[in-house]
Amino acid sequence: xxxxxxxxxxxxxxxxxxxxxxxxxxxxxxxxxxxxxxxxxxxxxxxxxxxxxxxxxxxxxxxxxxxxxxxxxxxxxxxxxxxxxxxxxxxxxxxxxxxxxxxxxxxxxxxxxxxxxxxxxxxxxxxxxxxxxxxxxxxxxxxxxxxxxxxxxxxxxxxxxxxxxxxxxxxxxxxxxxxxxxxxxxxxxxxxxxxxxxxxxxxxxxxxxxxxxxxxxxxxxxxxxxxxxxxxxxxxxxxxxxxxxxxxxxxxxxxxxxxxxxxxxxxxxxxxxxxxxxxxxxxxxxxxxxxxxxxxxxxxxxxxxxxxxxxxxxxxxxxxxxxxxxxxxxxxxxxxxxxxxxxxxxxxxxxxxxxxxxxxxxxxxxxxxxxxxxxxxxxxxxxxxxxxxxxxxxxxxxxxxxxxxxxxxxxxxxxxxxxxxxxxxxxxxxxxxxxxxxxxxxxxxxxxxxxxxxxxxxxxxxxxxxxxxxxxxxxxxxxxxxxxxxxxxxxx
Numbered sequence: 001x002x003x004x005x006x007x008x009x010x011x012x013x014x015x016x017x018x019x020x021x022x023x024x025x026x027x028x029x030x031x032x033x034x035x036x037x038x039x040x041x042x043x044x045x046x047x048x049x050x051x052x053x054x055x056x057x058x059x060x061x062x063x064x065x066x067x068x069x070x071x072x073x074x075x076x077x078x079x080x081x082x083x084x085x086x087x088x089x090x091x092x093x094x095x096x097x098x099x100x101x102x103x104x105x106x107x108x109x110x111x112x113x114x115x116x117x118x119x120x121x122x123x124x125x126x127x128x129x130x131x132x133x134x135x136x137x138x139x140x141x142x143x144x145x146x147x148x149x150x151x152x153x154x155x156x157x158x159x160x161x162x163x164x165x166x167x168x169x170x171x172x173x174x175x176x177x178x179x180x181x182x183x184x185x186x187x188x189x190x191x192x193x194x195x196x197x198x199x200x201x202x203x204x205x206x207x208x209x210x211x212x213x214x215x216x217x218x219x220x221x222x223x224x225x226x227x228x229x230x231x232x233x234x235x236x237x238x239x240x241x242x243x244x245x246x247x248x249x250x251x252x253x254x255x256x257x258x259x260x261x262x263x264x265x266x267x268x269x270x271x272x273x274x275x276x277x278x279x280x281x282x283x284x285x286x287x288x289x290x291x292x293x294x295x296x297x298x299x300x301x302x303x304x305x306x307x308x309x310x311x312x313x314x315x316x317x318x319x320x321x322x323x324x325x326x327x328x329x330x331x332x333x334x335x336x337x338x339x340x341x342x343x344x345x346x347x348x349x350x351x352x353x354x355x356x357x358x359x360x361x362x363x364x365x366x367x368x369x370x371x372x373x374x375x376x377x378x379x380x381x382x383x384x385x386x387x388x389x390x391x392x393x394x395x396x397x398x399x400x401x402x403x404x405x406x407x408x409x410x411x412x413x414x415x416x417x418x419x420x421x422x423x424x425x426x427x428x429x430x431x432x433x434x435x436x437x438x439x440x441x442x443x444x445x446x447x448x449x450x451x452x453x454x455x456x457x458x459x460x461x462x463x464x465x466x467x468x469x470x471x472x473x474x475x476x477x478x479x480x481x482x483x484x485x486x487x488x489x490x491x492x
Contacts, residue, residue, distance in 0.1 A: 017124055021114065021355050024128060025107050026362035028135055032106050032144075033370040036380040038099035041143035043425040044086075046410035048098070049417065050077050051087025060245045064429045066413040068401055068420035069452055075429045076246050078253045079146040081186040095377045102144035107363065109148050110135045112155040113327065120162055120334040122345030134330045137283040138322040142269065146187040151323045153183045157193050158331050161200050163344065165303065168224040173197075173233045177240050184241035184250060191254050192324065196307060197237060201230050203303045221299040253428055262432040266439045269320040283322055287312055290329030293336045304332050385411045386486035389460055393419070398480070398490060403456035405465065406438055412460070422452045444470045459489040 032038055046066065054060055060080050064070030077083065089101035113134055117127035142148075156179055164172040176197065183190035207223035242248045264270045273280045287308070294304050308328050315325035347355065381387060386408060393416065402419040404412055409424025423430055423438045430438075441447040444466035453459070459477060461468040468487045471477045481488035 018351075018354055018358055020128055022359035022362050024114075024132060025110060025359045026366050028110050028139065029103050029107050029363045030366045030370065031140065032103050033367055033372055036377070037106070037140070037143050038102035039095070039377055039381055040384060041145055042407045042410045043145055044098075044102075044143070044410065045412075045414040046424050046426065047079060047083045047145070048086050048090060049410075049414040050080070051083030051085070052091075052414075054080055054084055055087055055091075064426075066417075066420060067409075067422070067424065067426075067429070069422050069434060070429050071420065073429065075426070076249060076253050078188040078246070078250060078428075079186060080245065081182070082146040082149060095374050095381075096372070099372070099377055103363070105148045106139065106144050107359070109139060109151045109155075109323075112152040113330065116155040116159045116327075117330060117334055118345040118347075119159055120331060120343065120345075121338045122342040123337055124345070126334075126337050127345070130330050130333065133282065133286060134326045137279050137286055138326040141279060141322045142320055147189060147320070147323070150183070150187045150189040150192070151327065153179055153186075153190070154193055154196075154324070155327055157196065158327065161197070161303075162331060162334075164230075165200075165224050165301075166343070170225040170229045170233070173225075173230055176233065177236050180237040181240040181243055185244040188250070188253050188257070190241060191251075194234075194238065194241070197234050199306060199310070200303055201227065201234055203306060204230065207302065221297075221301045256428045256431075260427060260432055262435045262439070263427045264318070266435065267427075270318055273316055273319050273322070279322075283315070283326060286329045286333075287325055290325075290332040293333045296336050301335075304335075308332055383485075385415070386460060387415070388483050389481055389486035389488050390416045392481045392488060393458065393460070396480075398458050398488070400458050401456050403453050403459045405442055405461055405467075406435075408460070408462075419458070422456065442467050457491045459491075461487055461489075463487050 049066060050061065053065055054077070061077050062074060064073045064075040086098065086101060089097040091097075093100070110131055114127050114131040117130050118124060121127055157176060160172050160175050160179075164170060180190060180193065183193060204223045204225050205227045207220070208227060211222065241250065244250065273283070275281065275284075290308050294301060294308060308325070311325040311328040315321045315323075390412065400419050401422070402412070402416075403422045406423050406425065409421040412419065412421050413424055423434065427435060437450055438452075441450040441453055442461075442465060447453060447467055447470065459471065461471070463482060463484060463486055468489075471487075471489050472479060476491060477489040478492050479487060480490050
């Protein structure tokens, strides 16, 4: 019996599937638990604080709350849906609830990737293996944050597009309308989804136009959907994105980001792939396999080719978008091994419920064996953030205004709410000029000309940072607290 036949035989054993898929999801959860990824992201805390603000005020913010530097500047909380969910997880269950929420979101990304691959290929073990490879390539290049919902929604969108293209059933795209409504109220990268939908329809229209002009090529896959109906659905998707508290103003956030340049030079995850990590090479091989899969059939699929090229350009330019090309490449690879006789591959409701229950049980057992407790999370936070220094400031009621380092700004908005920060991780709020000024000051470069430092009475900085070391010798400031993590200065 061949190896392929062995795998086919194994895939018919429900018990093995029930074990294999939950085991994969539990192993991904274990990586998060073992490394405390759920509470490590500096942006996590300002998202949490914004969620608290929304719940307390029963509205979304329209100005730069939490920051003294931009308190009157217009600002849109484009991830308000995620922030409310995060806020409630913490309010109801404390740090355990917050961390559990982020771990489940992480596992949900892998689950969405598996569901996409299994539905498109109808091959369980192929989908399982490719989910493992894909998750390794991109899932931990970022810490849990709203973009994880974008990954989930994008996998759903790509499934709908591929199915509509394969079957010629344009009506499948109607499912995207509620998807974009949710997406636009959770994360700004719904713009990526709209761009992909636009690319899909544009290529279909172009193919029909070429055919109408008598220039059809036998080497290119023909158009399969109704362009008029698809265009109407795409318009409905755009309108659905405006059905939130910010209406069409949500698009202003994307415009603001498109004008930014400084964050791409100072924030590592916004820089290009450096290929000093194993995951980057796995990503490269996955992309190469995706291109191979596109070229394998006798007829070239222009949509898949264009999408993979564009997603590769985006991901190789900005490391944080590695998920984009990984999901696209994985979806393209399904065409080579798909069992077209059984597509779409679906679980029965009973089987899906069993797998979900088994996954939750395994994740619970993993958590019990990785010291997943409030005390353990508190210790992890205290090692990463200036908890003791903030407690000193609060206990001694030191007088602001506060000047802080960028990476700690998000945490301080939540842990030290009575002291509005000078900067945090909201790059769309602060803009290039303030980001650059803050970064230069942190490096000790002409810090005396920093207006936000000059009007600060209280300074909280990393203990071994360049600016903290310079302030030790500056007669304008006096050191009042220090530990291994932070130093606190007051103005004399």
